[in-house]
Amino acid sequence: MxxxxxxxxxxxxxxxxxxxxxxxxxxxxxxxxxxxxxxxxxxxxxxxxxxxxxxxxxxxxxxxxxxxxxxxxxxxxxxxxxxxxxxxxxxxxxxxxxxxxxxxxxxxxxxxxxxxxxxxxxxxxxxxxxxxxxQLPEIPGVRALWGGDVHFCPYCHGYEVRDQRIVVLGVHPASAGQALLLRQWSHDVVYVSHDRPLGDDERERMDARGVQVVEGSVATLLSKDGRLHAVELTDGRTVDCAGVFLFPKxxxxxxxxxxxxxxxxxxxxxxxxxxxxxxxxxxxxxxxxxxxxxxxxxxxxxxxxxxxxxxxxxxxxxxxxxxxxxxxxxxxxxxxxx
Structure with missing residues (x-):
């Protein structure tokens, strides 16, 4: 030694x-x-x-x-x-x-x-x-907020954003399932398709579960003083939220x-x-x-x-x-x- x-x-x-x-x-x-x-x-x-x-x-x-x-x-x-x-x-x-x-x-x-x-x-x-x-997606704001207001595991952090708006980013084959699961913690879950658009069967499951679907790609996560407040899409639309969940590689x-x-x-x-x-x-x-x-x-x-x-x-x-x-x-x- x-x-x-x-x-x-x-x-x-x-x-x-x-x-x-x-x-x-x-x-x-x-x-x-x-x-x-x-x-x-x-x-x-x-x-x-x-x-x-x-x-x-x-x-x-x-x-x-x-x-x-x-x-x-x-x-x-x-x-x-x-x-x-x-x-x-x-x-x-x-x-x-x-x-x-x-x-x-x-x-x-x-x-x-x-x-x-x-x-x-x-x-x-x-x-x-x-x-x-x-391996996080190269979306501005994700890395800075990872472990703060951006999460992966609903069982680890879902309770902390219960009954608030949660956005799930479509960045992984399992993202749709993640959105359906998170409906357990909040009545207000939004799936932003990003690069994972839904098939007909998946969309029907989202509708049945009460998950809102927003088509479009994410431009950035918006935050102030280190706290997330919205997801901004490339066409300028924003989705206000208390937390973002994504499924990393x-x-x-x-x-x-x-x-x-x-x-x-x-x-x-x-x-x-x-x-x-x-x-x-x-x-x-x-x-x-x-x-x-x-x-x-x-x-x-x-x-x-x-x-x-x-x-x-x-x-x-x-x-x-x-x-x-x-x-x-x-x-x-x-x-x-x-």
């Missing part, structure tokens, strides 16, 4: 001697969101050596509050992460600020995790919890696993079993990096489930190792036949 990385680890763990910093762990968790931190918490409490490599760029950082997380509803997502970091440190897990360039398999088993600063760490198992990227942050040959589905997402195992033994993936629908509470549960199964796998490996050592010692101590 380079001195820069070692110094970071010392600072984060409260260690005082550089020789107390390790570079080999039972488990390295890549990503410090709810899924990664909860996996680290369970594993550290199972007395495993754990490091969390965290770039510090959570997907929900633009949001002032998180919702639908029991006991944490309405809390800042950054506060939740700060609490989680303190909890894993209490059990001896370390958090390393950095970005992983590549994960490589070792011939003798386990993995090498290479960081962007040139340092490398060894791990018996790796948990990928790096989330996904939201999503891509998993899993390039660190390129070259490991993990199985992927037809859309290119990693395939895992219910516990988070990938097709590569010792490699796990949880949260939005494998499931775009996962909220923070879901990702946390996925992290815990992976940690339980992972620890059992480590125990099985250790039992096999101990059996081999035990049998070897028995053979060495055997009395030769007369």
């Amino acid at each position: 380079g001195r820069t990385l070692a110094a970071e680890v010392i600072a984060m763990t409260g260690a005082h001697k550089e020789n107390s910093v390790r570079t080999s762990y039972d488990v390295i968790v890549i990503g410090g969101g709810a899924g990664g931190l909860n996996a680290a918490l369970v594993l550290a409490r199972a007395r495993r050596s754990v490091a969390v490599v965290d770039a510090g760029e959570p997907r929900n950082a633009p949001s002032a509050h998180m919702h639908s997380f029991l006991s944490r509803d309405g809390v800042s997502p950054l506060t939740v992460l700060e609490t989680g970091r303190a909890e894993i440190a209490r059990y001896g897990a370390v958090r390393i600020e950095g970005r992983v360039d590549q994960v490589e398999a070792r011939d003798e088993g386990g993995f090498v995790v290479r960081l962007d600063g040139g340092a490398s760490l060894d791990a018996r198992h790796v948990v990928l919890a790096t989330g996904l990227r939201d 999503m891509s998993p942050n899993d390039s660190a696993l390129d070259g490991l040959g993990c199985e992927r589905d037809e859309q290119g997402w990693l395939v895992t079993d219910r516990a988070g195992r990938t097709s590569r033994p010792g490699l796990w993936a949880v949260g939005n990096v494998v499931d775009s629908r996962a909220q923070a509470v879901t990702a946390a549960g996925m992290g815990a489930a992976a940690a339980f199964a992972l620890n059992h796998d480590l125990v099985d490996e250790e039992i096999q190792r101990d059996l081999l050592a035990h049998r070897a010692s028995q053979d060495e101590g055997a009395v030769p036949a007369a």
Whole structure:
């Protein structure tokens, strides 16, 4: 480990001697969101050596509050992460600020995790919890208001604009369904077609559900003092609203696993079993990096489930190792036949 990385680890763990910093762990968790931190918490409490490599760029950082997380509803997502970091440190897990360039398999088993600063760490198992990227449409105002008055998930933010006018932008094949769903939160939902005009069947569903349809392309989102107040179309018309919902294109942050040959589905997402195992033994993936629908509470549960199964796998490996050592010692101590 380079001195820069070692110094970071010392600072984060409260260690005082550089020789107390390790570079080999039972488990390295890549990503410090709810899924990664909860996996680290369970594993550290199972007395495993754990490091969390965290770039510090959570997907929900633009949001002032998180919702639908029991006991944490309405809390800042950054506060939740700060609490989680303190909890894993209490059990001896370390958090390393950095970005992983590549994960490589070792011939003798386990993995090498290479960081962007040139340092490398060894791990018996790796948990990928790096989330996904939201690719927003290039509409002026969207990026500035993302996480404020522009949202994706109705279950996360629909309640906050209940009974007010909500505009859904037609930017994704799932946008029409998003508009129909949001009718649950407000009687005043407007679908602006943008580049996703409706077919006859979709329009009939909108009419039946009471969703207003406005044909036209969006020019910009209008705001004042950081608050949205209208959507402006290219022909000059405006639609007043309290909130905008859109369905971004999503891509998993899993390039660190390129070259490991993990199985992927037809859309290119990693395939895992219910516990988070990938097709590569010792490699796990949880949260939005494998499931775009996962909220923070879901990702946390996925992290815990992976940690339980992972620890059992480590125990099985250790039992096999101990059996081999035990049998070897028995053979060495055997009395030769007369």
